[in-house]
Amino acid sequence: MPTATPDTLQSRLDRLLASRREAAAWNAAYEHWVAELTRNGAVDHALRPGDKFPDFILPSAEGRLISLSAIRATGPVVICFFRGEWCPFCRLMLAALAESLPEIEAAGGTLLALTPETGGLPLDMKTYHKARFEVLSDVDCGVGLATGVVFTIPKLYRALLAKSQPNFPDRHGNGGWLLPVPATYILRPDGVIAWRFLDVDFSRRPEPADIIAALREIRATA
Amino acid sequence: MELSQVRYFITLCRTLNFTRAATQCNVTQPAFTRAIQRLEDEFGGPLIFRERSLTQLTELGRNIRPHLEAMLDAADAARATADAQTNRRTEILKIGLGPGIGAGAIAGVIREVTTALPDVTIHFDESGPAALVESMLTDALDCALLPDHCDMPERLNRWNLYRDNAVAVLPPEHRLLARNAVTAGDVVDETILVGESCGGFATRLAAESAQPLRLQRCHGATSQMLELVGAGLGIALLSNRLRFAAPLATRPFTEPDLSRGILLAVVAGRPLNPAAASFVKLCRAQRFA
Numbered sequence: 187m188p189t190a191t192p193d194t195l196q197s198r199l200d201r202l203l204a205s206r207r208e209a210a211a212w213n214a215a216y217e218h219w220v221a222e223l224t225r226n227g228a229v230d231h232a233l234r235p236g237d238k239f240p241d242f243i244l245p246s247a248e249g250r251l252i253s254l255s256a257i258r259a260t261g262p263v264v265i266c267f268f269r270g271e272w273c274p275f276c277r278l279m280l281a282a283l284a285e286s287l288p289e290i291e292a293a294g295g296t297l298l299a300l301t302p303e304t305g306g307l308p309l310d311m312k313t314y315h316k317a318r319f320e321v322l323s324d325v326d327c328g329v330g331l332a333t334g335v336v337f338t339i340p341k342l343y344r345a346l347l348a349k350s351q352p353n354f355p356d357r358h359g360n361g362g363w364l365l366p367v368p369a370t371y372i373l374r375p376d377g378v379i380a381w382r383f384l385d386v387d388f389s390r391r392p393e394p395a396d397i398i399a400a401l402r403e404i405r406a407t408a
Numbered sequence: 409m410e411l412s413q414v415r416y417f418i419t420l421c422r423t424l425n426f427t428r429a430a431t432q433c434n435v436t437q438p439a440f441t442r443a444i445q446r447l448e449d450e451f452g453g454p455l456i457f458r459e460r461s462l463t464q465l466t467e468l469g470r471n472i473r474p475h476l477e478a479m480l481d482a483a484d485a486a487r488a489t490a491d492a493q494t495n496r497r498t499e500i501l502k503i504g505l506g507p508g509i510g511a512g513a514i515a516g517v518i519r520e521v522t523t524a525l526p527d528v529t530i531h532f533d534e535s536g537p538a539a540l541v542e543s544m545l546t547d548a549l550d551c552a553l554l555p556d557h558c559d560m561p562e563r564l565n566r567w568n569l570y571r572d573n574a575v576a577v578l579p580p581e582h583r584l585l586a587r588n589a590v591t592a593g594d595v596v597d598e599t600i601l602v603g604e605s606c607g608g609f610a611t612r613l614a615a616e617s618a619q620p621l622r623l624q625r626c627h628g629a630t631s632q633m634l635e636l637v638g639a640g641l642g643i644a645l646l647s648n649r650l651r652f653a654a655p656l657a658t659r660p661f662t663e664p665d666l667s668r669g670i671l672l673a674v675v676a677g678r679p680l681n682p683a684a685a686s687f688v689k690l691c692r693a694q695r696f697a
Binding site: 226227228231240241242243244245246247249250251253254255304305306308309323324325326327328329331332334336337338341359360361362363364 | 409410411414446449450451452472475476478479480481482483484485486487489490491493494516517520521523524567682686688689690692693694695
């Protein structure tokens with residue numbers, strides 16, 4: 187009798203990816219995206235465990251200024267970079283994180299979601315997911331750049347996006363066509379990175395269970 | 409891409425000299441050149457054109473420069489703001505307000521900046537668009553809120569913030585207080601006070617109106633014009649976002665539509681102090697009502 191596969195975040199992402207790949211143009215742009223970022227190593231030098239994550243102050247979805255140092259003074263911080271509210275893979279991950287937030291908090295973590303979107307879109311994202319965690323607007327991708335997770339959108343994917351919504355220049359408030367890899371970092375209270383998940387393939391995301399396990403590990407070794 | 413790569417590229421854009429740029433960035437020239445080449449690889453083409461002693465940006469280099477410059481400034485500002493909060497540095501946030509644009513819409517943003525950075529001094533300058541643009545270009549202002557129909561040089565970055573609607577400001581017991589809204593036909597027999605700080609609503613109405621309007625020129629501050637409205641000299645057409653003390657009352661001006669967009673403008677490529685950078689980011693991150 188076959189064992190039922192648990193409905194993990196990655197299994198949902200895989201199903202979404204499979205359905206998207208049925209469209210030839212989307213599939214070609216996706217494959218080019220992964221191949222190009224693998225080839226050019228744009229995020230090869232992104233911050234990694236042992237590095238100090240740069241302190242920042244960024245605006246929240248509700249129009250508050252949120253200080254990383256103030257938050258990490260209370261315990262470990264989970265920082266998730268998102269491509270934006272338009273990305274269905276990001277939406278799946280945000281939903282999973284919103285669902286897992288009680289466990290993340292129980293493990294001592296504070297979750298911060300960073301998006302390059304502006305103009306009230308971070309609040310839309312937060313409202314849609316009924317998220318209790320902070321969604322911050324990384325305006326002009328400054329923190330993403332300091333982390334080393336920003337890259338220029340490969341041409342095929344950019345052409346695909348340019349033909350449809352979203353209108354990136356409006357969403358980002360700049361015409362840079364830059365995005366972060368949807369990386370996840372966990373920082374110790376001293377700001378040093380304890381754990382990260384980073385994949386140039388935007389359909390690969392960390393399981394909330396892995397984030398929670400990493401937080402518990404930090405607490406156990408503190 | 410890496411922070412250092414972008415910093416090298418922007419330094420090279422400013423110096424147009426590999427040796428000088430590498431020295432300024434405190435890095436060896438081979439390492440500097442490799443970093444630029446990796447950036448060129450990511451962007452899919454040469455960013456720099458080199459021939460003998462001539463170093464220039466290619467078209468691709470010119471195109472991406474403002475975006476990478478903005479991203480580098482954002483990276484530096486995010487960290488500098490955190491430092492400023494820790495070290496309680498004194499900053500001045502200098503905001504220009506175009507004609508008839510009040511600070512009410514941005515008051516919440518300013519409150520947030522002063523909460524995070526308590527040693528900030530706020531400085532407002534209310535003036536015409538041309539004077540505010542000049543002040544920004546000469547670094548006398550960090551940013552300005554301007555109406556979207558004014559002329560602005562390419563050097564200014566701008567973002568739509570909100571729309572301003574016109575209201576008729578009326579003295580007590582004015583006949584138009586009986587209406588829920590006011591139209592062009594209602595004010596044909598009225599004296600409309602109009603000045604440089606009104607926001608151009610009355611001027612636009614006069615230009616669009618089929619019938620001549622009775623305009624009374626009245627230059628000076630809005631507060632003085634409102635005193636004249638209170639004394640019964642006429643009515644005024646002003647932004648619905650301004651606050652009017654009793655006994656003055658307002659009615660929405662609905663026909664024709666005199667609404668105007670309000671933009672936030674900043675000089676492109678000029679780093680802002682932490683207070684100004686925070687103000688601009690907060691304004692850009694949210695959707696104004």
